[in-house]
Amino acid sequence: MRWAATCLIIFTLFAELCLSQTTQIGYLAHNFTLSALNATLPNTNATGAPLVLGQNGASGGITFYVTSTYASFPYNDYPALGLVDKGLRAYGSTGRWITNATAVTSGGTLGWVTTTLYAHAAPEIYSVVRLPAYEYPLLAANGFHNLWSLCPFSGNRPQTNIVFNVTANIPPPPYLGFDPSLCYDVVVTVIPVEGHNEW
Secondary structure, eight states, X not given: OHHHHHHHXXXXXXXXXXXXXXXXXXXXXXOEEEEEEESSSOOSSSSOEEEEEXXXXXXXXXXXXXXXXXXXXXXXXXXXXXXXXXXXXXXXXXXXXXXXEOOXXXXXXXXXXXXXXXXXXXXXXXXXXXXXXOSSOEEEETTXXXXXEEEEBOSSXXXXXXXESOOTTSOOOGGGOBOGGGOEEEEEEEEEXXXXXXX
């Protein structure tokens, strides 16, 4: 009986420790950038490959973006991101906010929409998670921080983009333009902009 009580106490403490290490935060008081850290191979630094909003088309006053590596899309028109009420925002170089992340689906990219025609509400599905194994917090979508991948996309100007919950067993629709077997697992690190180093 005493052994069972001791085991229960140890299990309870372990569960509380695990939960405290994966607390999800849906609001950050400061701006940040994102980077992709390889989850399967060694990394050269603690932050990973810098990510930017890469071009993904436009139509009738709306511009679409996808989260790409800076190496594949070497422009950064949105140098700061924000997390407000579980919605991801992108701020232009002047600080203007008219760009929100879209909802992610399995096999889909982490996309963004910019428009001045109407208010595009940000889906409230994003959060950051602090884990002891990583120097910086990690971006989570729908509560999952470990379902991100980097995938090379084909096209006239190929980009390497962040994809959520990709699997080689479920081929994506052909219009997405990537081969799941060429993707690799990453975690998306949340890096505070210069002057904000508190976590």
